[in-house]
Amino acid sequence: MTEGGSIMTTSGTDVSVESVVRRAAAAHRGERGALLPVLHAVQAELGCVPQEAIPVLADEFNLSRADIHGVVTFYHDFRREPAGRSTVRICRAEACQALGADRLLSHVRESGLTLGETSTDGGVTVEQVFCLGNCALGPSVEANGRLHGRVTPARLGAILNGTV
Amino acid sequence: MTSENTTRNTATVYVPRDAAARSVGADEVAQQLELAPIEGGFGVDVVRNGSRGLLWLEPLVEVVTPEGRIGYGPVTPEDVPGLLAAGMLDGADHPLRLGPVDQLPWLARQNRVTFARVGVTDPLSPEDYEAHGGLQGLRAALEMEPADVVTEVTDSGLRGRGGAGFPAGIKWKTVLDCADELKFICCNADEGDSGTFADRMVMEGDPFLLIEGMTIAAHAVGAREGYLYIRSEYPDAIATMNTAIDIARGRGWLGAGILGSSLDFDLHIRVGAGAYICGEETSMLESLEGKRGMVRAKPPIPAIEGLFGRPTVVNNVLTLTTVPVVLADGAKAYQDLGVGRSRGTQVFQLAGNIKRGGIVETAFGITLRELIEDYGGGTLSGRPARAVQVGGPLGAYLPEARFDLPMDYEALAEAGAMLGHGGVVVFDDTVDMAAQARFAMEFCAEESCGKCTPCRVGSVRGVEVIDRIVAGEQQDENLALLEDLCELMTDGSLCAMGGLTPMPVRSALAHFADDFVGRGDRRLLEIHPVQRGNTRTEGQA
Ligand SMILES: Cc1cc2nc3c(=O)[nH]c(=O)nc-3n(C[C@H](O)[C@H](O)[C@H](O)COP(=O)(O)O)c2cc1C
Ligand code: SF4
Ligand code: FES
Numbered sequence: 001m002t003e004g005g006s007i008m009t010t011s012g013t014d015v016s017v018e019s020v021v022r023r024a025a026a027a028h029r030g031e032r033g034a035l036l037p038v039l040h041a042v043q044a045e046l047g048c049v050p051q052e053a054i055p056v057l058a059d060e061f062n063l064s065r066a067d068i069h070g071v072v073t074f075y076h077d078f079r080r081e082p083a084g085r086s087t088v089r090i091c092r093a094e095a096c097q098a099l100g101a102d103r104l105l106s107h108v109r110e111s112g113l114t115l116g117e118t119s120t121d122g123g124v125t126v127e128q129v130f131c132l133g134n135c136a137l138g139p140s141v142e143a144n145g146r147l148h149g150r151v152t153p154a155r156l157g158a159i160l161n162g163t164v
Numbered sequence: 165m166t167s168e169n170t171t172r173n174t175a176t177v178y179v180p181r182d183a184a185a186r187s188v189g190a191d192e193v194a195q196q197l198e199l200a201p202i203e204g205g206f207g208v209d210v211v212r213n214g215s216r217g218l219l220w221l222e223p224l225v226e227v228v229t230p231e232g233r234i235g236y237g238p239v240t241p242e243d244v245p246g247l248l249a250a251g252m253l254d255g256a257d258h259p260l261r262l263g264p265v266d267q268l269p270w271l272a273r274q275n276r277v278t279f280a281r282v283g284v285t286d287p288l289s290p291e292d293y294e295a296h297g298g299l300q301g302l303r304a305a306l307e308m309e310p311a312d313v314v315t316e317v318t319d320s321g322l323r324g325r326g327g328a329g330f331p332a333g334i335k336w337k338t339v340l341d342c343a344d345e346l347k348f349i350c351c352n353a354d355e356g357d358s359g360t361f362a363d364r365m366v367m368e369g370d371p372f373l374l375i376e377g378m379t380i381a382a383h384a385v386g387a388r389e390g391y392l393y394i395r396s397e398y399p400d401a402i403a404t405m406n407t408a409i410d411i412a413r414g415r416g417w418l419g420a421g422i423l424g425s426s427l428d429f430d431l432h433i434r435v436g437a438g439a440y441i442c443g444e445e446t447s448m449l450e451s452l453e454g455k456r457g458m459v460r461a462k463p464p465i466p467a468i469e470g471l472f473g474r475p476t477v478v479n480n481v482l483t484l485t486t487v488p489v490v491l492a493d494g495a496k497a498y499q500d501l502g503v504g505r506s507r508g509t510q511v512f513q514l515a516g517n518i519k520r521g522g523i524v525e526t527a528f529g530i531t532l533r534e535l536i537e538d539y540g541g542g543t544l545s546g547r548p549a550r551a552v553q554v555g556g557p558l559g560a561y562l563p564e565a566r567f568d569l570p571m572d573y574e575a576l577a578e579a580g581a582m583l584g585h586g587g588v589v590v591f592d593d594t595v596d597m598a599a600q601a602r603f604a605m606e607f608c609a610e611e612s613c614g615k616c617t618p619c620r621v622g623s624v625r626g627v628e629v630i631d632r633i634v635a636g637e638q639q640d641e642n643l644a645l646l647e648d649l650c651e652l653m654t655d656g657s658l659c660a661m662g663g664l665t666p667m668p669v670r671s672a673l674a675h676f677a678d679d680f681v682g683r684g685d686r687r688l689l690e691i692h693p694v695q696r697g698n699t700r701t702e703g704q705a
Contacts, residue, residue, distance in 0.1 A: 133355065
């Protein structure tokens with residue numbers, strides 16, 4: 001994942017990305033070390049932190065583009081491309097393993113989905129997560145910001161289909 | 165609901181707002197209760213409390229009656245009409261009735277100090293907070309000189325609850341003794357360990373307590389700014405803390421001249437971005453500064469050069485939420501609880517394959533067996549418990565033969581284990597311990613910050629070596645190689661991520677060697693690491 005060498009030109013989308021980033025940066029101006037809150041804000045609005053955002057962030061924070069790129073890629077939360085219409089995160093940490101998280105992962109595979117990827121129709125992105133803090137009521141799954149406990153494969157199926 | 169009851173016309177019902185309770189339907193239950201047609205002219209006043217920590221009973225609904233708060237649980241939305249018809253609002257009998265919640269043996273046997281208010285009060289009611297002893301610690305502290313507050317915390321014997329168990333008072337004294345104008349209080353609410361959820365529950369269930377604890381710390385060391393670093397996996401805790409901070413500012417519990425004193429202190433929330441290593445304190449500081457969460461070499465310690473190079477207190481949520489009690493009741497009262505050098509209470513979190521999972525706060529010294537069998541009721545599957553991981557993903561796996569170990573820092577260290585953040589994760593006899601050891605290495609490979617080779621590369625090699633052992637390839641040589649690798653990681657890693665990953669691996673080998681060389685179920689080995697495309701080495705160029 002190397003960075004483009006040229007300065008971004010301002011095509012139509014770039015303008016909106018740029019304005020989103022500038023607005024986010026302005027909203028957090030005066031805060032100490034505000035890069036993470038700004039990245040969260042950009043992702044909340046655009047669904048990801050696109051490549052076009054990097055030079056604008058570099059300008060706002062007076063850092064090199066390599067520095068910004070390094071931060072964005074370090075954290076699991078920040079995406080380079082938007083996720084599917086819904087995002088389902090399955091806990092794969094020990095306590096959920098003890099309660100059968102592997103059965104949920106098998107169900108994902110059997111449904112033709114791949115962890116870490118978005119389904120071909122763009123409907124759902126399935127990801128792994130390490131602990132949602134619901135370890136006594138696992139296996140735990142988070143779908144579109146909502147936490148589910150004691151998830152069975154059948155229930156996961158309903159979550160993936162969007163019926164729960 | 166009967167017409168004889170003339171003393172009230174509104175029934176107060178508690179339904180937890182805790183994320184765990186919500187994960188099994190608490191919102192729907194609350195909604196059902198709010199919408200339910202009530203006979204006899206009663207209205208239902210639904211209060212969203214924190215969770216009492218009896219998680220297998222969630223959603224646990226409590227009704228206020230002259231006999232006290234009567235519990236029903238676990239309640240599904242479908243149960244609500246029947247419960248109302250049976251007279252739940254009067255505390256009437258029903259198969260789901262649990263009796264007075266305070267008297268449930270599971271709760272009555274505990275010694276709740278830090279968790280005293282969690283589940284009892286409305287977390288976002290400042291009136292409730294004060295009515296239940298809130299602010300007593302801060303008020304007492306504000307009457308004292310900073311150095312005396314530090315002494316009180318030192319004398320209580322309170323040790324850091326985040327994992328390392330370092331005495332809180334000594335850390336605070338170092339920061340107090342620094343002459344800098346600008347100092348920080350940072351609360352570590354990253355809680356990345358599997359099997360731990362106490363930080364989350366206290367933030368959701370008693371947020372003012374954390375604000376009070378951080379404010380006391382600020383007074384004690386001379387800080388005026390605080391940061392609360394919460395992991396992004398905890399949206400409910402983030403929302404609750406945000407609201408609580410706003411309320412606290414409005415009441416003069418934060419800001420300039422706190423409670424009419426000369427103390428100025430304000431508090432900001434920072435949200436993590438999905439990186440386990442950001443729970444390590446120096447990595448957290450880097451992240452707070454807007455950088456990649458790369459671990460810093462120590463010294464300098466954060467107490468002297470922490471956030472933005474300033475003297476900084478970094479403490480875990482449970483450490484800081486215990487401070488108000490220490491100040492309110494005095495060091496002696498806290499010190500009197502516990503065993504040896506493990507003073508006070510510990511908040512154990514029972515998780516994994518366990519019948520009754522949840523929060524057990526009790527004095528140090530309780531045994532694993534008491535936790536798992538007496539409190540936990542054994543496994544959820546009903547099969548024998550085979551292994552327990554204590555202290556998170558970097559903690560040891562212990563076999564049944566070790567269940568009589570007393571839970572305190574020193575006894576666990578002697579047994580080659582650690583208490584960590586107090587998580588206890590139970591596995592039944594279907595567990596494949598080679599797969600668990602492999603996972604420990606895989607987790608380290610995935611979550612390593614990438615700064616040092618033993619951790620970054622060693623963990624990847626660890627996965628491969630375990631795969632070869634399990635596949636029966638040159639088992640003796642590969643076992644020796646794994647042992648070498650563990651030694652290298654232990655001795656050569658900069659932080660405990662690489663340094664402690666060998667603990668689950670070696671303990672699995674020591675106690676469950678059979679699983680590595682030809683027993684057990686190989687299912688987990690089929691699940692290969694997921695390539696995320698954002699590996700840590702990438703940004704290093
Ligand atoms: C890999 C790693 C992860 C850690 N994760 C956490 C964590 O999630 N929460 C926490 O409070 N401490 C965590 N710690 C411990 C912190 O580095 C630090 O010791 C602690 O925040 C200090 O607070 P305390 O003295 O109140 O425990 C972690 C340490 C390591 C090495
Ligand atoms: S041990 Fe691992 S996580 Fe810790 S500093 Fe080294 S590479 Fe980073
Ligand atoms: S281990 Fe899955 S929620 Fe904690």
